[in-house]
Amino acid sequence: MTVTRSELIERITDAQQGIQVRDVELAVKMLVEHMAQAVTQSERIEIRGFGSFELHYRPPRRARNPKTGEQVALEGKYAVHFKPGKELREKVNEQLAEIR
Amino acid sequence: MGHSLTKLEMAEKLQQDLGFSRKESKDLVDCFFEEIIAALENGEPVKISGFGNFELRDKSSRPGRNPKTGEEFDIEARRVVTFKAGRKLRDRIDAYQR
Numbered sequence: 001m002t003v004t005r006s007e008l009i010e011r012i013t014d015a016q017q018g019i020q021v022r023d024v025e026l027a028v029k030m031l032v033e034h035m036a037q038a039v040t041q042s043e044r045i046e047i048r049g050f051g052s053f054e055l056h057y058r059p060p061r062r063a064r065n066p067k068t069g070e071q072v073a074l075e076g077k078y079a080v081h082f083k084p085g086k087e088l089r090e091k092v093n094e095q096l097a098e099i100r
Numbered sequence: 101m102g103h104s105l106t107k108l109e110m111a112e113k114l115q116q117d118l119g120f121s122r123k124e125s126k127d128l129v130d131c132f133f134e135e136i137i138a139a140l141e142n143g144e145p146v147k148i149s150g151f152g153n154f155e156l157r158d159k160s161s162r163p164g165r166n167p168k169t170g171e172e173f174d175i176e177a178r179r180v181v182t183f184k185a186g187r188k189l190r191d192r193i194d195a196y197q198r
Contacts, residue, residue, distance in 0.1 A: 002144060002146070003146045005147065005150075008132075008136065008139075011138075015134075016127060016128065016131055019128070023118075024128070026118055027118060027120070027125075027128045030117060030118060031132055034109075035105065035151060036150060036151055038105040039189070040196045041196065043102070043103060044104040044105070045105045046106055047107055048107075049137075050133045050136070052104075082154075082181075082182070084180070088181060091137060092141055092156065092179050094141075
């Protein structure tokens, strides 16, 4: 089951006794906006244990439309690259080991 | 390399702009990432509108080789986290970087 932004807000509210859900909503909105703005402006985000986000440049390339076989020129673009941190990598993997 | 955004700065912004105490701000930022980790650890993908989606992919085991010694071994099956930026963030990056 997928965890959405509103489900995440509920879980944070449950974990943080004494902070109203309305305030957690504002906080999450600001955190997400802060991160989106940083990465948009090519600033790296570094969260220990969780991972890092960085903008990577993908140079222009020629590709082929698989249906028509026609060649198209694709412009260069920026893509967000996420590198999971050690704690996240290990925790996700431990869970798989338990399932097996 | 330049500057990196960290949890400390994110907490400082919550404190300054929303008036949370220093401790509340730190706890909220810590909790935000801890809850995402807990969900992924539990096998649940996480979708954050305005930012992107964290998905889980199971990789099957495959033969590997130590490039230094040439020794062959099996790379174990593992589960990995992938991230895909959402439409809104991708459009925003395109508009800004152009």
